[in-house]
Amino acid sequence: MITPILRRTLVALATPLVALSLAAPARAEVAFREFTSPGGITAWMVEDYTVPIITLAFAFDGGATQDPADKLGRATLMTTLFDEGAGTLDSDAFQERQDLVGLEMGFSASLDSFSGFARMLADEREGATELLTLAVTEPRFDQPAIDRMRAQLVAGLVARSQDPGYAAGLMWSEALFGEHPYGRPAEGTEETLAATTADDLRALHQAIFARENLTIGIVGALDEATAGALIDRVFGGLPQEADLVETPEAEMSFGQQLAVDYPLPQTFINLAWPGIAEDDADFFPAYLLTEILAGGSLLSELNVEVREKRGLSYGVSGGLVNLDHADALTISTATRPDQAAETIEVIRATLARVAEEGPEPAQLERIKRYLIGAYPINQLRSSVSIAGAMVGQQLRDLPIDYVDERASRIEAVTSEDVQAVAQRIFAAEPSLMLLGPGASKNETGSDQ
Amino acid sequence: MTRSLPALFATVLLALPAAAQDQPAFEASHFTLDNGLELVVIPDRRAPIVTHMIWYRVGGADDPAGQSGVAHFLEHLMFKGTEKYPGGTLDRMVSELGGSTNAFTNADVTAYFQTIPPDALDEMMDIEADRMRNLVLPAEVIDAERDVVLDERRQRIDAQPQSILAEEINATLFQNHPYRIPVIGWAHEIADLSREDALDFYDRYYAPNNALVVVTGDVEPETVRDLAGETYGLVPRGPNLPERERASEPPHDTSRTVTYADDRVTLPSFSRNWVVPSYRTAPDGDAEALDLLSAVLSDGIRSRLYQKLVVETGMAANAGASYDGSAYDYGTFALYGTPRPGTTLEALEAAVFAEIDDIIANGIAEAELERVKRRYIRSTIFARDDQGNMAQTYGVWLTTGRTVDDVAAWPDRIGAVTADQVQAVAEEYLRPEIAVTGYLLPEAEETQK
Numbered sequence: 001m002i003t004p005i006l007r008r009t010l011v012a013l014a015t016p017l018v019a020l021s022l023a024a025p026a027r028a029e030v031a032f033r034e035f036t037s038p039g040g041i042t043a044w045m046v047e048d049y050t051v052p053i054i055t056l057a058f059a060f061d062g063g064a065t066q067d068p069a070d071k072l073g074r075a076t077l078m079t080t081l082f083d084e085g086a087g088t089l090d091s092d093a094f095q096e097r098q099d100l101v102g103l104e105m106g107f108s109a110s111l112d113s114f115s116g117f118a119r120m121l122a123d124e125r126e127g128a129t130e131l132l133t134l135a136v137t138e139p140r141f142d143q144p145a146i147d148r149m150r151a152q153l154v155a156g157l158v159a160r161s162q163d164p165g166y167a168a169g170l171m172w173s174e175a176l177f178g179e180h181p182y183g184r185p186a187e188g189t190e191e192t193l194a195a196t197t198a199d200d201l202r203a204l205h206q207a208i209f210a211r212e213n214l215t216i217g218i219v220g221a222l223d224e225a226t227a228g229a230l231i232d233r234v235f236g237g238l239p240q241e242a243d244l245v246e247t248p249e250a251e252m253s254f255g256q257q258l259a260v261d262y263p264l265p266q267t268f269i270n271l272a273w274p275g276i277a278e279d280d281a282d283f284f285p286a287y288l289l290t291e292i293l294a295g296g297s298l299l300s301e302l303n304v305e306v307r308e309k310r311g312l313s314y315g316v317s318g319g320l321v322n323l324d325h326a327d328a329l330t331i332s333t334a335t336r337p338d339q340a341a342e343t344i345e346v347i348r349a350t351l352a353r354v355a356e357e358g359p360e361p362a363q364l365e366r367i368k369r370y371l372i373g374a375y376p377i378n379q380l381r382s383s384v385s386i387a388g389a390m391v392g393q394q395l396r397d398l399p400i401d402y403v404d405e406r407a408s409r410i411e412a413v414t415s416e417d418v419q420a421v422a423q424r425i426f427a428a429e430p431s432l433m434l435l436g437p438g439a440s441k442n443e444t445g446s447d448q
Numbered sequence: 449m450t451r452s453l454p455a456l457f458a459t460v461l462l463a464l465p466a467a468a469q470d471q472p473a474f475e476a477s478h479f480t481l482d483n484g485l486e487l488v489v490i491p492d493r494r495a496p497i498v499t500h501m502i503w504y505r506v507g508g509a510d511d512p513a514g515q516s517g518v519a520h521f522l523e524h525l526m527f528k529g530t531e532k533y534p535g536g537t538l539d540r541m542v543s544e545l546g547g548s549t550n551a552f553t554n555a556d557v558t559a560y561f562q563t564i565p566p567d568a569l570d571e572m573m574d575i576e577a578d579r580m581r582n583l584v585l586p587a588e589v590i591d592a593e594r595d596v597v598l599d600e601r602r603q604r605i606d607a608q609p610q611s612i613l614a615e616e617i618n619a620t621l622f623q624n625h626p627y628r629i630p631v632i633g634w635a636h637e638i639a640d641l642s643r644e645d646a647l648d649f650y651d652r653y654y655a656p657n658n659a660l661v662v663v664t665g666d667v668e669p670e671t672v673r674d675l676a677g678e679t680y681g682l683v684p685r686g687p688n689l690p691e692r693e694r695a696s697e698p699p700h701d702t703s704r705t706v707t708y709a710d711d712r713v714t715l716p717s718f719s720r721n722w723v724v725p726s727y728r729t730a731p732d733g734d735a736e737a738l739d740l741l742s743a744v745l746s747d748g749i750r751s752r753l754y755q756k757l758v759v760e761t762g763m764a765a766n767a768g769a770s771y772d773g774s775a776y777d778y779g780t781f782a783l784y785g786t787p788r789p790g791t792t793l794e795a796l797e798a799a800v801f802a803e804i805d806d807i808i809a810n811g812i813a814e815a816e817l818e819r820v821k822r823r824y825i826r827s828t829i830f831a832r833d834d835q836g837n838m839a840q841t842y843g844v845w846l847t848t849g850r851t852v853d854d855v856a857a858w859p860d861r862i863g864a865v866t867a868d869q870v871q872a873v874a875e876e877y878l879r880p881e882i883a884v885t886g887y888l889l890p891e892a893e894e895t896q897k
Contacts, residue, residue: 030495050494051832083749091759099750099819102826121829148759155765155788159715162890265606266599298527299539311595314603334603366544373546377563380495382834 030380032390032400037228039236043216044390044400045227048383052122054220056132056230057387059115059395062208064186065247071196073188075109077150078201082107082116084145086134091145094131101127105135111182112247112324113395114208119384122221129230137237139205141198150193157190164262168270168435175258176272176431180250182326210242211235217390219383250326255429259439267340267436268332271347273425275320275327278396284409285417286329286425287320291367292359292418293351294318294331299366305350306333312343329425337437344432355426358419372407476842477669478852483685484657487676488842488852489669492835498665499839500572501561502580503847505660506653508631509555509694509777515645517633520553521597522646526560527551528589530582535589538575541568555627556776557847563836566666573661573679580654580683583647590643598639601632609710609888616706617886621721624695625777655686662843664835694777697723700882711891715765716793719784719886720801724771724877726779728849735773736861737869738781738877743820744812744870745769745783745803750819752803753785763791763799776848781877793887804878811871825859 036042067074083098083105085091098105104119116136120128160166170185177183188196214235218227254274276286294302294316302316318331335343359367379389393402434440477489511518529535542549547564562572605611615630622628632638661680663672700723727735746753746768757764767785783804787796831837845855 048494050492051829053830053833055833095749099748099823102822104830119830121826148762151762151788152758152765155715155786158789159713159765159786162712162714164712265602299536299543307596308592311592311599314596314600334599334607336599336602366540369544370546373544373565374548375546376495377497377546377548377565381497381563381836384833 030376030386033224034400035224035228037232039228039232041211041214041216041231041235043218043227043231044394045218045224046220046383046386046390047223047227048219049221051383052221053383054120054122054125054218054222054230055383055387056118056219056234057115057217057384057391058117058235059113059215059391060208060210060213060242061113061395062213062242062244063109063113064111064184065181066204066208066245067181067184067186067188067192069184070192071188071200072184072186072192073153074192074196074200074204075114076187077146077153077193077196078204079107079109079114080149080153081141081145081201082135082139084149085140085142086131087138087140089134090140090142094134097131101131103128103131105132109186111186115391117384117387125222125226125230129233133234133237136209136234141201141205143198146198146201150196153187153193154190157187157193164260164264164435165268168260168268168433171258171260172270172272172433175256175433176252176254176328177250177326178253180326181247182250182323206239207243207245210239212240213242213244214238215391215394217387217394219387219390247325250323252326252328254431256431258431258433260433260435261437261439262435263437264337264435266334267337267434267439268334269340269344269347270433270435271331271430272432273329273430274428275322275329276421276425277327278322282417282421282424285413285421288364288367288371288410288413289354289359289418289422289425290318290320290329291371292363293354295367295370301350301354301363302331302333302347305346306335306343310342310346312336312339312346316347337439340434340436340439351422351426355419355422358415358422361415364413364415364418368410368413371410375403375406476852476855477672479673481656481676481681483681483683484655485659485661485676485680485683486846487661487663487672488846489667489672490662490664490835490838490842491668492665492838494666496565496666497563497835498566498569498663498667499561499563499835500569500576501559501662501839501843502576503557503559503660503662503843504654505557505658505692505847506649507554507556507558508629508633509626510653510692511626511629511633512645512649515633515637515641515649516629517597517631517638518641518645518649519558520632521594521638521641522649523551523553523558523560524593524597525585525589525646526579526583528583528585528593530578530584532578532582533575534584538562538579541571541575553631555631557843559843561839569663569667569672570675570679573675576661577679577683580656580659580680583650585643585647587643590646594638594641597632598635601635601638604632605630609708609713612710613706613708613886613888616708617719617721617884620704620706621723621780621884622778623697623700625697626694627775627778653689656680656683657685658689660843660846662839662846664839664842692776697778703881704884705887706884707887707889709889709891713888713890715786715789716887716889717784717786718793718797718888719782720797720880721780721782721884721886722877722879722882724779724781724873725773726775726777726848727773727845727854728776729778730773733861733865733869734873735779736858736865737873738771738773738779740817740820740824740862740865741807741870741874742769742771742781743824744807744816747820747823753800756803757785757796757799761799763787763796767796767800774844774848783878801880804874807871808875812867814867817865817867817870821862821865824862828859 032044034044064075085094102124106117108115118132174183276282294300306312306316313333313335316333321328380386480486508519542562545564545568549562551560619628753767757767765786765788769783771781773779783800785796785800
């Protein structure tokens, strides 16, 4: 058993021993622990009795990329069907029972994985676990339920069909990823949803709901033995082996200029450069670079230049996108239409300056402190976030003590590293998309 | 953040601690400093994180006439710094800790908050105490920040057909009370806001005796009391503010319709809205009954509107009800729906109201009400999982005229509501002849309505 501990960095070593022996409250800490159930299923857990609830997060490799081109939206449709009947219970009976035993449950599909989430009161564990087991292992995919859920998804697509932001998003993905599955609409279209049958859903469930393909995080008011019995019950009935369609590496296209002319009160600006993979030696420098340029706070270089100094926008955001088979660095903002060209110019000049001069040492240091401190604060604030973090780390093949490794790799990054990776990334011409009134490709500012 | 975002209030209403449980895991400590500052502390020792919020009992509904948006504009300007902590210091300090800081303004309150490691609580308190009275506003920051707010307005309201309509519904629903004015302000009035307008507002309302501090997380109440004494405690009490009385609503006796068509819209939708009592103003039990009425109609997949209109008849892409009882002066109740392609808006509207008529005519079964209550109580236990939720809940309740005891007693009060009461509030408050109905339509259909 591995027992790494995430704790506040300064444990009070100076505390007199006598104080420790009193009932002084211990420092709060959250320990991730790995264990294997009697049935041979491995999971990460945190045992915590503060609130009498149990939270379970889990994920299977294989998400929307598993959908055939003519059945796009299959994984998304499947996410809606786990509370629509399982085992001998039809939709109505299942939901009646779910309400009674107090099982909260939800599913979602990303491009690369299929995730589930369940929550229950500790004293309702028995009934809730039984029902969750049925949902996970024996979903029915009854035709009336499929028709109903499909109709809702289609209504959502119709509702968005005139939304220029949605159309632009589709165009943006297609332009960047081309024929690759990442370039397709994961939510499907009216036609591909109509073409998806109950058998297609059963095939997907069969292919990805497998034990070798499963990661689990469990948090709450239960001990390891109880947790082991719970996960054996819920997942023990699944087949051992998955049957995934292999997804190729994406060949992304950069240097494109797209414009969608639409009468909106603002012009939306999206930029994308080639990214840096998580296993690349430049990953941490690129991670720091992105945070310096467009991280969450108003102190990021782009927020200072675009928002604080010039009032051009309510905010600039950006991030490294790391998918299983593609990586990108994106920056986006919105501005008054007549200021779009100026805003792009300011963004380009800021990137060029950072690539030329590197970050200020104080700025780099602040970002390091932020990224190291933010990890526990963002990941440990609730059972839901802790369970999700444990699954996320496993999906990305990160070690259970990643928080420590991550901190030391962040510490090691120098200004020169960041400058070098900025030169590497921004040497490429980005893809750029404008969405707004009179948006045209000529507005994209001078070249770099 | 504006009043037209129902999500905040929905969360808040479901985010209450279940004192009805045998052993409340979180004991709230409540005390007041000599200068009038009220504090609430709720320890949660699971992770080394603290949430610190300061709530001022002033919001958009307190903007002087013709200066809509000044409360929210001041919220932005509060980050421009003081002599002791120049602009950017707070952001920089919080950022170096890996924490987060932000603020929001609604019609009744303005709140500033940080999520940080416990060791930094004293600094956060010192910064908040300092900027309560010592804000420095150089003339040159005003213009750029006003432009940021105007861009925020374009992004949050003007770019979203739904938000454009919601703003107009609000302006129609309230005929006299300032809740009719958007918290972010009307664009032409934001454009005229001056440094003096913001400072006048600040001088009038930002004082310890008009504020509440809520701290949740890895900290002891005694520690908070000590730290508060050394920081907030040094700020002198401000002049006593008069009782918070805004212009009140005349009787509503007409139904009104607000229609907005936009070619970004493909599926039409409607909402029907009423001004109803809030928790603070409701006759005994009415607010709880309105909460349960909304839950019977639309909490989850077993609710009446979902089962009837989405599952059984398949008329609706979505349909629901919501009650916001957390505002200071008035609550609002809304019914809404979007038909599935193939169903007309009129047909869905009629079907939604048939559900209300059914409750008014036939009431609801005790067993159904019990299930809804149980779901409600369960959700309050789940809500305790997040210290941010807890801080938000106590903050909202204590700044809208309610007490710590009210928070604790709330699950029992929900439990005491009878089926007859739920039926009675539906009949009393959801009268079609005084409703404001909003229609969001595709451009081409506008002429048909």
